Amino acid sequence: MLILKGTISQMQIQLRGWTGSKNMPKKGPKVVVIGAGIAGVGAAGKLLTQGLTDVQIIEASSQPGGRIRGSLFGKSTIDEGAQYIHGASTKNPVYQLAKEHDLLQETHDRLFPNLLQKLLEAIPREKLLLKKPIKQIQWNGSFESGGSSVYSVRVVCEDGDHILADHIIVSISLGCLKANGQAFFQPRLPEQKLSAIQSLGFGTMNKIYLEYETPFWDENTDVIGLVWEDETPFSVQKPNLTEWWKHVPVFYVIRPTERYGHVLVGTISGKEAEFVESLNPQEVASRCTYLFRQFTGRSSLPELKSVYVTKWFSNPYTRGSYSHISITSTGAMIDQLAEPLPQATEGSSSPMLQVLFAGEATHRSYHSTTHGALLSGWREATRLIDHYSTK
Template identity: 50%
Template sequence: MRSTSVIRFYSAMVLTALILGEFSIAVPMGFNQSTSKTPKIVIVGAGIAGVGAAGKLLKQGFNDIQIIEALSQPGGRIRGSLFGKSVVDEGAQYIHGASMKNPIYRLAKEHGLLQQAYNRSGAKWSVFTNTQKQLDPDFYEEMENLATFLWRAAHLQSQEKGYTQAKSLGHVYLEEIKELIRNWTDDSPNLRSQKLGSLNMIMKDQCVSFSSQDLNDVSLQEINEYGFIEGGDLNYPRLFLKLISNLVEVIPRENLLLEKPVKQIQWNGSFESEDGSLYPVRVVCEDGDYILADHVIVTVSLGYLKEEAEAFFHPNLTEEKLHAIEHMGFGTTNKIYLEYEVPFWENAEHWIGLLWEDETPFSGLEPNLAEWWRRFYSLEVLHPAERYGHILLGWSSGREAEFMETLSEEELASNITRILRQFTGKPVPWPKNVFVTKWFSNPYTRGSYSFISINSTGDMIDTLAEPLPQEGGDGHLSKMLQVLFAGEATHRSYHSTTHGALVSGWREVDRLINHYSTSEEQHLQTKEVI
């Protein structure tokens, strides 16, 4: 993954309540320095969950913290690369729910990051078929309305009570489409193929939203569990890069270790430090260094856990956690950026749709690496050209997205140029530069974001978020919360989002605050009895 110079790594600024917003809770600092040592907290991963948690810990008076990050810069799945005239987003790009109910939106507004919106009034879009037909905008709008109808039907089924057999989103869609087709009796074969091709094109878009191969992989429970926030999707240039920069500014340089991959988290132990203090957790790094801690907040991606969970923790995770990690959905969504010397599209055009008339929702979206380019359903024009240059952005998910990472720029440019010429009928030039994100081959992400798969449930997300050791045993609070879990895949309502990741980090900080508040209360009660 390419690095970028736009992120300002560190600064000795004082943390303000601005960062915490309404999620801050007014409780005691959480520990009594006169009766116990300051708890030592290690955060594994400097994504938005990790740096968000660190900022809140510092605000609440937990000063003995250490963030450990495997990569050379903070941000996790928030990354940017210089491309064309500007920096483009490799990962997180949209605020999903642009309103004050969204903590990302609130922080962006408070930090003055919502000042560069591009006016999309008069935006134009075109949809071409592989037989060089250009669809009427009204026709495609009708197809989008049909897709909305399918979504509502799926939502209604997701709220049904009593059904025992697991259903997929794709299953519901296909059943509803079969009903629709019965009313298409007067349609010509060409019109019917365009309708089905349009619905299949929209399903590819939804697979990108879920980071899935096929909607048959996505549980119907996904719709009912996911918490939509009003305000729609908002895209501001480099907003997340700037936000990460602001969140990192308040973390002292010595509290953030970069290029320090963790090899193993050893918990439920009794590890002695040089001064004789005992700690229940030892974080062992790949280079042989280790850090002792009272608590570790693990913010690594679900994709990484799927690959490394059994070796990453000692003792191993509970069977329930391993089962959840194995069965929860986690897929790959990649972007491709193409830069042109001169545009072949109109100035007002914002995206170019690609509809295959020989594809239908019933043909499915099984992996087709030999024709990986079929996975593209549209190319977005980045505006304004004065800021970006002449750039198109395409999205792909599933195995095809993973396969794209292995291809050379020449292979990518050649095939996409051929497809664009086939669809538009224009002498489309070769792009002068091509850039593909590589989230699957990144060993610390192994994909993009999570979803509730047909083999999982929302309960499994809660299981993953449960701290270790679990309550029970001897009941001593001093042994609790050794390993805590944060990250987008641990938030039941906001999984797959940056605001879910951020709130999950804050959630674990609240858990620690409540833990030490309880510990202090018990200490005071013991003194009163004595």
């Protein structure tokens, strides 16, 4: 005897919009989202609110957010990654969401973590699995669940768990795809997609936070710039990792002081950003103290209280900061990266849309941005919703 629990209204909500769809599996579609950055969270939230309720997010790290992350430093929380809304307009969904939730007046450290929490409100806690790194994505298969259900995709996790699905949305970073793209997928990704992954640029930008007990700058200072008079703009492009500090031309004063204390932040990118990750905080503090004493001519300039350097390159779940169009890549490669698998071929009988791809690197117009990541997640969710809509 089969016993169904739940009220009529609950079942109506779950089935609403899908009755009679010729594309609908009898068991209902199961979707797994890999990665709980803003792309993955956005995709899962849209699927759930549109009636596809069998959704599971698996995230490798201990917290959702991906490259939206904050850490305690000084007297408050600082942004390690995403910090800006690129373009304050009605066409920018991040700006629109921040406006709707009255977050535009928030300081930068609170805007993105709070915005992420608003998006997570649409996702029941049990549908988000943390500390669940994946080992392999097996697709184009026929995997039995122990009952009568057969799935075309299986996700093998590092802890040995197997998660079956009709569809998966891969929203991990391009850096991870570059490092593990061939090993992650079985069967192997098509050559065109592998070529796009390797050709597209993915760089590193890190932040260097400096905290002082007392400031050496006056209260009206917002920016501290370091100008090297004996060098041309081209000479600093020559790689010399031991002089990494020459690639941090500006430090910004974090405001308000009442919240953060006396804190400066500078950014560094490229190979120098990767190199800085190998230094200990004392080495960074010593160099920055020397620099400021040299530039100000004040040997009594105070020592640093603490230092914090982000480490996006050595993070195994990011392998860098964000994508860019390199000299070896084209916009068409971004489209190729976003193309679902299996790719449509004449006479193919494989279930379509088994593996879908999201993330800022898959958005041709807004790559490298937070709203590009969110839009890409919504795009893939819409692709599945349209697939199952009644024709």
